[in-house]
Amino acid sequence: MMEQAINWLKGWLFTTNHKKVGILYIFTSCYFGFVGAVLALLMRTQLSVPDNNFLTGNFYNQAVTMHGVIMIFWFLSPLAIGFANYFVPLQIGAEDLAFPRLNALSYWLYLAGGIFEIISFFVPGGSANGGWTTYQPLGTSQFSPGAGPTLVFIGWILLTVSVTLGSVNFITTIFWMRAPGVTISRIPMFTWFMFFTIVAMLFSFPALIAALVLLVSDRVLGTVFFSLASIQPSILWDNLFWFFGHPEVYIVLLPAFGVIAEVLQVFSGRPLAAKNVILISTAIIVLPLSFGVWMHHMFVTGVPLALQNVFSISTIAISLPFDLITLAFIETLLHGNIRLNAPMLFALGGIVLFIIGGITGVFLSSPVLDRVFRGSYFVVGHFHYVMVGAAIFGLIAGIYYWLPRMTGRMYNEGLAKIHFIVSFIGFNVLYFPMNLLTDMPRRIFTYQSIGDWPLLNGVASIGAYIFALAQIALAYQVLNTWFRGPPSPPNPWGAATLEWPQVQTPVVGQEAPQGGWIGELNTENVGKEKLHDNLSSRPILLTAGIFVALLGVPYYSSSLGIATILIGLLILAYSVIGWAMDDLKERFVVQDSEAGERWPFHLVSKLKLGMWTFLSSEIIFFGTFIGAYLYIRAASPSWIAVGSVHSIPIGALNTILLVTSGLTMALALESIREGNQRNLLAFLGITFLLGSAFMGIKVSEWADLASKGFLISSQNQVISIAASSYYFLVGLHGAHVTAGLIVMIYLMKKTINGQYTKEEHRGIENFALYWAFVDVIWCFLFPLFYLM
Amino acid sequence: MVKLSTLYVWAYIVAAVMAEVYISAYMRSSASGYTAISLLATSQATAVVLFYMQLKEEPNSIRLFAVIALMFLAALLAAMIATLG
Numbered sequence: 026m027m028e029q030a031i032n033w034l035k036g037w038l039f040t041t042n043h044k045k046v047g048i049l050y051i052f053t054s055c056y057f058g059f060v061g062a063v064l065a066l067l068m069r070t071q072l073s074v075p076d077n078n079f080l081t082g083n084f085y086n087q088a089v090t091m092h093g094v095i096m097i098f099w100f101l102s103p104l105a106i107g108f109a110n111y112f113v114p115l116q117i118g119a120e121d122l123a124f125p126r127l128n129a130l131s132y133w134l135y136l137a138g139g140i141f142e143i144i145s146f147f148v149p150g151g152s153a154n155g156g157w158t159t160y161q162p163l164g165t166s167q168f169s170p171g172a173g174p175t176l177v178f179i180g181w182i183l184l185t186v187s188v189t190l191g192s193v194n195f196i197t198t199i200f201w202m203r204a205p206g207v208t209i210s211r212i213p214m215f216t217w218f219m220f221f222t223i224v225a226m227l228f229s230f231p232a233l234i235a236a237l238v239l240l241v242s243d244r245v246l247g248t249v250f251f252s253l254a255s256i257q258p259s260i261l262w263d264n265l266f267w268f269f270g271h272p273e274v275y276i277v278l279l280p281a282f283g284v285i286a287e288v289l290q291v292f293s294g295r296p297l298a299a300k301n302v303i304l305i306s307t308a309i310i311v312l313p314l315s316f317g318v319w320m321h322h323m324f325v326t327g328v329p330l331a332l333q334n335v336f337s338i339s340t341i342a343i344s345l346p347f348d349l350i351t352l353a354f355i356e357t358l359l360h361g362n363i364r365l366n367a368p369m370l371f372a373l374g375g376i377v378l379f380i381i382g383g384i385t386g387v388f389l390s391s392p393v394l395d396r397v398f399r400g401s402y403f404v405v406g407h408f409h410y411v412m413v414g415a416a417i418f419g420l421i422a423g424i425y426y427w428l429p430r431m432t433g434r435m436y437n438e439g440l441a442k443i444h445f446i447v448s449f450i451g452f453n454v455l456y457f458p459m460n461l462l463t464d465m466p467r468r469i470f471t472y473q474s475i476g477d478w479p480l481l482n483g484v485a486s487i488g489a490y491i492f493a494l495a496q497i498a499l500a501y502q503v504l505n506t507w508f509r510g511p512p513s514p515p516n517p518w519g520a521a522t523l524e525w526p527q528v529q530t531p532v533v534g535q536e537a538p539q540g541g542w543i544g545e546l547n548t549e550n551v552g553k554e555k556l557h558d559n560l561s562s563r564p565i566l567l568t569a570g571i572f573v574a575l576l577g578v579p580y581y582s583s584s585l586g587i588a589t590i591l592i593g594l595l596i597l598a599y600s601v602i603g604w605a606m607d608d609l610k611e612r613f614v615v616q617d618s619e620a621g622e623r624w625p626f627h628l629v630s631k632l633k634l635g636m637w638t639f640l641s642s643e644i645i646f647f648g649t650f651i652g653a654y655l656y657i658r659a660a661s662p663s664w665i666a667v668g669s670v671h672s673i674p675i676g677a678l679n680t681i682l683l684v685t686s687g688l689t690m691a692l693a694l695e696s697i698r699e700g701n702q703r704n705l706l707a708f709l710g711i712t713f714l715l716g717s718a719f720m721g722i723k724v725s726e727w728a729d730l731a732s733k734g735f736l737i738s739s740q741n742q743v744i745s746i747a748a749s750s751y752y753f754l755v756g757l758h759g760a761h762v763t764a765g766l767i768v769m770i771y772l773m774k775k776t777i778n779g780q781y782t783k784e785e786h787r788g789i790e791n792f793a794l795y796w797a798f799v800d801v802i803w804c805f806l807f808p809l810f811y812l813m
Numbered sequence: 814m815v816k817l818s819t820l821y822v823w824a825y826i827v828a829a830v831m832a833e834v835y836i837s838a839y840m841r842s843s844a845s846g847y848t849a850i851s852l853l854a855t856s857q858a859t860a861v862v863l864f865y866m867q868l869k870e871e872p873n874s875i876r877l878f879a880v881i882a883l884m885f886l887a888a889l890l891a892a893m894i895a896t897l898g
């Protein structure tokens with residue numbers, strides 16, 4: 026009994042199986058959705074009548090901030106990622122994700138970040154209260170003192186890291202793990218839309234990580250990026266945040282569109298109209314353009330008019346593909362043979378609400394109208410129609426659609442219909458009044474009895490309770506189905522995508538028959554149903570180490586804080602070494618299937634595809650920092666003179682050392698490509714020595730600079746910001762070099778063991794990429810800091 | 814056999830570092846000096862990416878990753894500086 030319980034627990038905590046991780050994601054995100062909802066109900070209760078004092082102003086601000094942060098980052102996206110974990114591999118006939126342990130790590134980092142968000146409420150001073158957008162300098166220690174906000178931002182960084190790792194994993198999976206026959210044109214819609222989501226994540230989250238890291242550095246290390254008024258830090262933050270923030274709205278929306286597309290096809294018994302047009306316009310218009318509209322969030326910050334025009338036009342342009350998608354959805358319905366089961370009802374509801382939300386968005390894209398609507402409840406109405414209306418309704422459609430697949434049981438259709446009707450009514454009672462509240466500022470904690478404000482707010486609050494109560498039906502439905510529901514047929518909706526057991530993998534070179542590849546029970550697919558229990562304790566332990574270490578960070582000036590950090594680092598080191606030993610001893614091996622559809626990446630290895638995906642996000646990550654530095658330089662009234670602080674000869678010498686280590690690493694790779702293990706070891710050794718020399722010189726430079734008074738804490742503002750940028754960026758680069766040195770020890774050990782051969786040396790290959798990348802960054806940092 | 818291009822790339826980068834130092838000494842704080850240094854830095858980075866990271870030999874699909882990231886980054890940097898007016 027006892028042993029059984031332990032095994033059960035291990036099966037969840039150490040799992041790397043995509044289905045189990047998916048279920049963990051789904052339940053965890055729903056828990057955070059519950060937390061976000063409680064905060065929302067507190068706010069709506071406070072706002073239900075004028076001059077209310079149910080909440081204090083300060084707590085209201087925390088609630089409004091954390092409601093937004095938790096709902097968007099810990100509920101909406103992770104719910105979609107949960108579905109993606111479970112169904113993307115099944116839809117493309119893959120055994121699992123490309124990197125199963127990395128996937129588990131993503132989940133645990135997500136959870137750890139979420140725990141930070143929650144405990145932030147319970148530390149003295151409470152949580153962050155500057156809005157989910159954290160406009161600066163509101164997030165700096167001056168305006169948000171205390172450990173709570175620091176914990177929020179640290180947790181947020183963990184989440185963004187988790188998402189970035191996940192993006193690498195999914196892109197590699199979708200491109201490299203497809204079963205034979207699942208060619209590009211046969212990738213199902215949900216997988217496609219998850220792919221678009223993940224590409225947007227890959228390139229937008231690094232800007233957010235960078236912004237948050239700069240902010241935490243200000244709070245913890247005392248840098249002055251966001252507190253020095255002379256460099257207009259609020260605009261710096263706005264740019265970085267919204268460069269991420271606008272793609273984020275598509276990140277939230279597109280998974281739901283993927284579900285809606287699947288559901289529409291199945292429940293109207295008809296293939297999606299204009300499928301290729303939808304896919305292509307999303308890929309070549311929505312994705313690229315989503316990175317070119319962010320300044321519509323900054324129309325009133327005083328950015329030049331010409332720039333406002335450009336971004337107003339791009340915003341209108343990006344709404345066009347959505348018109349197209351909506352029309353295609355409607356077209357699919359018009360000629361369909363429609364069945365109104367719960368998934369379909371929620372999908373249709375999502376489309377209707379998206380239309381309302383989209384139209385209000387078009388109003389906001391006009392700089393003139395935005396002057397009026399900006400910062401009002403109209404904006405709150407707009408984004409809830411898209412985020413809750415379209416996105417949540419779409420994802421709930423997914424819950425009903427896939428519940429029979431995940432549990433093997435059928436939910437109660439009658440209750441589900443009631444759930445839909447009450448949700449839809451509650452939603453509109455809640456949010457429609459906000460479209461009319463164009464003159465009420467958002468984020469205020471109370472209001473006086475002006476005009477129709479009391480009426481509209483009262484109605485909205487009633488709607489909030491109706492909507493929230495309706496979701497109890499969903500929770501009941503899911504649990505009841507899971508444990509007690511009547512058995513469901515294997516493919517209850519007659520769907521034609523591969524995640525359903527009776528659907529066959531397409532036959533290579535043959536057209537799909539009418540209705541898809543539905544046939545007799547496909548034994549091959551059923552075989553995959555077994556959970557292959559690849560357990561690994563490393564992902565959760567590694568996360569625990571990071572969690573404990575970061576928990577100490579806000580308290581690093583006390584000995585307890587230092588002790589916490591050290592304990593965390595010990596756990597981290599233990600698990601990293603353990604992970605490395607697992608690899609060295611080949612204890613955790615992922616068998617790649619021999620054949621599969623890999624176009625257009627059939628010529629590269631899985632690891633290399635993953636590595637380049639990761640590097641492309643690193644380009645944005647480092648680029649954002651360099652961009653922030655350029656911005657600061659351009660905004661600063663004056664700067665330190667070239668050569669007056671940093672020694673050019675020492676900098677140049679160090680650059681040459683690092684560049685030379687780049688050469689020796691390239692030679693190391695060439696050696697093993699020819700199977701020469703001795704030269705590999707020798708060149709790795711030289712690379713290691715050169716890298717260590719580079720770091721040694723750095724440290725002595727820093728000591729020298731500090732003794733000359735080149736300090737972040739300097740009273741002289743120019744020195745203070747110059748020192749902030751220098752220590753931060755060069756330090757970050759140095760941390761990458763140091764990490765590389767540590768990995769090199771492992772590589773040398775593995776080389777000595779003789780585990781790298783002419784045929785198998787992927788570790789070296791990927792490390793060479795990393796090391797060269799560190800070189801590339803320095804090629805820019807040296808001139809930027811020493812010569813310009 | 815060591816590929817000669819590997820060594821040439823190294824020699825080029827070292828020479829470019831010297832040139833940067835030289836330019837910064839003799840054209841201090843001038844716009845053309847800054848431009849020249851930026852171009853040199855970009856050329857070094859490109860050389861490393863093409864030869865040491867072997868992007869030169871990778872299929873176009875892999876190159877696309879870097880190109881897309883650089884495009885988005887360029888948009889961010891340009892607009893960010895432009896907001897300063």
Ligand code: HEM
Pocket residue numbers: 158274275277278321322340341343344347382383386387388389390391395398399400404407408411412
């Ligand atoms: C795709 C689904 C969409 C989502 C999830 C979404 C989400 C959001 C969010 C969260 C905000 C508020 C940001 C804040 O806190 O200040 C916002 C504002 C805005 N949205 Fe959307 N939006 C979507 C679609 C659109 C569309 C289609 C347009 C225009 C055609 C649009 C234009 C705007 C504009 C201009 C603002 C800025 C309003 C202001 O603060 O002045 N959005 N949106």
Ligand SMILES: [Cu+2]
Pocket residue numbers: 270271274318319321322
């Ligand atoms: Cu936007």
